[in-house]
Amino acid sequence: MSGLVMVVEDEAPVRAALVRLLQSADYKVRDFASGRDFLCSDMPQAPACLLLDMQMPDITGMDILEQLTDKDARMPVIFITGHGSIPLSVQAMKLGAREFLTKPVNPDELLAAVNEALASDQANLQLRLEQNELTTRYNSLTPREQQVLEFIIGGLLIKQIAAELEVSEITIKVHKRQIMDKMRTKSITDLVRITERLHIAQARGR
DSSP: OOOEEEEEEOOHHHHHHHHHHHHHHTTTEEEEHHHHHTTTTTOOOOSSSEEEEEEEEESHHHHHHHHHHHHHHOOOOEESSSSHHHHHHHHHHHHHSSSSEEOOHHHHHHHHHHHHHHHHHHHHHHHHHHHHHHHHHEEEEEHHHHHHHHHHHOOOOHHHHHHHHHHHHHHHHHHHHHHHHHOOOOOHHHHHHHHHHEEEHOOOOO
């Protein structure tokens, strides 16, 4: 199974060894020295999996998994750790981790886990592409449009939003039209559905 393996490991020798092993099996590899570097990177547009160290100085692997879960980034995660425990592995599995391997990792076991993860991610790819597209649409909104959007999905009427923001109703109508165009929605129902997928909080007003 071809695909991309993203390796997050703070120990340079271990990271280099993992990259060599994966490349020897003809996988494409992107490696990161820290969890924050990975979180700042773009999500892949092809079948991929994440090989993730559990214990890192800047942010733990569990924290990264929680953030991916919050964002609905469904990339399969394979944990590797030198400090494995049953409670930790159970917690990881509950959050959606696919495998939990202890160091030193058996190469054949690791490659088998990567192959299975990439195969499963083929089905998730379309969902991830859709999520990325929705995020791009939302990010195209101006800060004021994002603010108006929160009031719209909170159920406020045009005149109520205008009162909250102390602007004219015509201004809010223009913002609403821009929001609907940029988010490519034809109804408030569609807009609410998209914002739920993006975990955008509603604003209720005073």
